[in-house]
Amino acid sequence: MNTRSPLESPLGAVVLSIAFNDDCSCFAVGLNTGFCIFHSETCSLRTTRDFNAGVGLVQMMGKANYVGLVGGGRQPKFAANKACLSTSALNNACDLILWDDLKSKAALEISALTPVRGVQLSKERILVVLQNSVRVYKFAKPPQLLSAYETANNPWGLCCLSAKRIAFPGRSVGHVQLVETATGNVSIIPAHSSAIKAIQLSRDGELLATASETGTLIRVFATSNCARLVELRRGIDPATIFSLAFSPSGTMLACTSDKSTLHIFDVPHPNRRGGEGKGKWGFLSKIPMMPRVFSDVYSFASAPFEADDDEAALVGGALPVSESTTLGTSRPPKGVVGWVSESTLLVIGAGRDARWERFVLQEGLDGRRHCVREGWKRYLPGH
Template identity: 45%
Template sequence: MNTRPVLGSDKGPFALSASFNADNSCFSVGLESGFRVFSSRTGDQKTAREVGGGIGCAEMLGTTRYIAFVGGGKQPKFPQNKVQIWNDATQQISTSLEFKTPVQRVRISQTHLIVVLLNKVGIYRMKMPPEKVADYETVNNPFGLCELGKNIIAFPGRAVGQVKLFDLTTHNVSIIPAHESPLRALALSADDTAVATASEAGTLIRLWSFPSCTKLSELRRGVDSAIILSLAFSPSGTTLSVTSDKSTLHIFDLPSPSQQSHTTRAAADDHKWKLLSKLPLLPRQFSDTYSNCSAKFEMGNEPASFGPAARSATLQAGIPGVPGGRPTKGLLGWLDDSTVLVLGAGQDARWEKFVVGFDEAGKRAVWREGWRRYLD
C-alpha cells in the first residue's frame, strides 16, 4: 500500500472540535484559546487566531471571512447559550443570537444559519442580524445532529429514531421513521436526493430517497454494536463512507436501481459470506450488504476522561460547548470521488487522507495516503 510518512509529529494545543466547510475545502478547529483554519487538501494551517478563551464549535461560511462560534472548554470565551458570528477581516463579532439553553451545534451557509439546541432546531436566514424562519422541537439531541444541504435540512424529529426534513425553498416538512433506537449519525447527498442514517445500535446504515422518503437500501457495518462517528456521501453520491469507534473506515459502493435488481453468481462470490449469502433460512447477517472495503484510521491517544464519545445518543455530558461533549473523532469529508479525509480533534489531533480505488487484483480497496498531527 502507498502510505506516506508522517508529516508532523509535535503535539499542539488541545483541539476541542473540528468541522469541514460546505465543500470540504477547509476545516476549522476550536481550541481552548481560539480557533484555527486549515487546508483540507494538505492539512496546512491557513489562519490562527487567539481570542482569549475556549471555542467549542467553529463553523465556517464557505471560504469567506465569517465563522459561527459557540464558547466551550474549560474557560469559554463566550456563553454556551449564544451563537457569535465572527468577521475575520475585522477580527470582531458582527452579530450574535442568544438562547435560553446551551447551543449544541451550528450549521451555516450563504443563505441560512441553523442553530441546534438540546430539544430544538432553529432555522434562520443568513442576514445581519439573522432572520428566523422556523423552529422545531426534537428529541434529546446532545450530539447536535443536523445536516444542511443546498435546499434541505435533516435533523431528529420529536420521536426516537425519527428524521425530519425541512425544504428551504418550499418550507415543506417530511418525516422518516428511520430507526427504533435514537439517531447517532446523519448525512445528505450533494444533490439532496438521498439521506443516510445510523442509530446508536451502530450495526445498520439506512439509505432514504428524497422527496419520496422511501427506503433505498440497508448497509451493514458489522454484527456487533459500535458508535457510528460519521457518515458522508462522495460528491457524485455513488459511494458512502462510514467511521466507527472501532477505528475502522468503511467504504460502501452504492448501486443504481438497475444494479440492485441484477443478481449474479459473481455478486455472491464477492459477498462477505460468499454463497452462504444466497442460502435461505440463515440469519439476515449472512445476506446483508457489507462494505466493499475498509481501512483503519487513528482515533488518537486521549486521556480516559476524553474518550471517543458517550454511547447514548440521548444523554448530555462531557465538555461544555462541544458537539457531543467530546473531542471530534472520525469526521469524514470527501475532496473528490476517490479521496476522503478523516479528522480527529483532542489531545492527539489528526488529519488523515485516504484514497479509494482498486488493488492489483482489481478488487475495491481503500488505503491511507498520508497523515499528520495538524496542530503545532
C-alpha cells in the same frame, strides 16, 4: 485517586471540535485557545485566531470568510445562553458567533434560552441546534426567525443542510425530520428504533444516511420520496458511529466508528446508474432462510484509522449528554470524514494528539478497490 489530566492542559493547544466546509476543501478546528482553519488537501494552515479562551464548536460557511463559533472547554470564550454571528467586539456574551475572518470581527447576534449544540450555515440561512429544537433564521442583520422545530433529545447537535433540504432528529426517538427549504414541507422518516447518532445529506441533497446509537446498520433514503434505498451493515457488534460522509457524486458512503475502522460502501443514487449491490455477499443473499446478516450490504473497502481515545485527556468520558454539559469538556471527536475528491478522503481527529490522515481508493491486482492510507500528520500548531 483520579490521575487523569484535564482535557485542556497548560502544556499546549487541544482540539475540541472539527468541521469541514461544504465541499471539504477546508476544515476548521475549535481549540482551547481559539480556532484554526486548514487547507484539507495539504493540511496546511490557512487561518489561526487566538482568543485565549475555548471554542467548543466551529462551523464554516462554504468558502466564505464566515465561521460559526460556540464557546466551550473549561474556559469558554462565550457565555452559555446566546448565539452570535457578529461584527461587534468578541467580548459580547454569546454562545455562537459567525466570525467575519476578513475583518477579524463578529457580525450578528442571536439569543438562545438553552446552550447551542450545533450550527449549520449557508448564505441564506442560519440553523441553530439546541438540545430539543432546531431554529431556522434568515441570514440578515438582525437575523429573522423563520421557523422552529421540536426534536427528540439531541445532545450531539445533529443537523444537516443542503441547498434544498434540512435534516435533523424528529420528535420521536429514531425518527428524522426532513424539511424542504423552498416550501417548508416536513416529512417524517422512521429511520431507526433507537436514538439517532449520525445523519448526513449528500451534497446534492438527494440522499440521506442515518445511523442509530446501536451502530450496526446504516440506512440510506431517497429524500425525494423518503423511500429506503439500501441498508448497509457496518458490523455485527454494537459501535459508536463517529462520522458519515457521502462522496461528491453521492455513489459512495464512508463511515467511521469507535472500532477504529474506516468503511466505504457503494450506495445506489436515484439519478445515477451503477454502484448498487456491489457490497452484497453474492450468492449467500439468495439462499432461502439464511440469516439477514448475509443479505445486508457490506463495505467494499476498509482501513484502520487513528482513534486514540485520549483517555488521559478525558473529563466527562463521553460526548455532551445534557443541557448542563459544556461543549468541549468531554471526549474529543475522532474520525471526522471528508471527501476531497471521488477517490481521496480524509479522517481528522481532535484532542491533544490531533491527527490528519489521508486515504485513497486504489484498484488492486485482484481487480477490487482497496482503501490505502497515503499519509498522516499531527496538525496542531507546534507539533
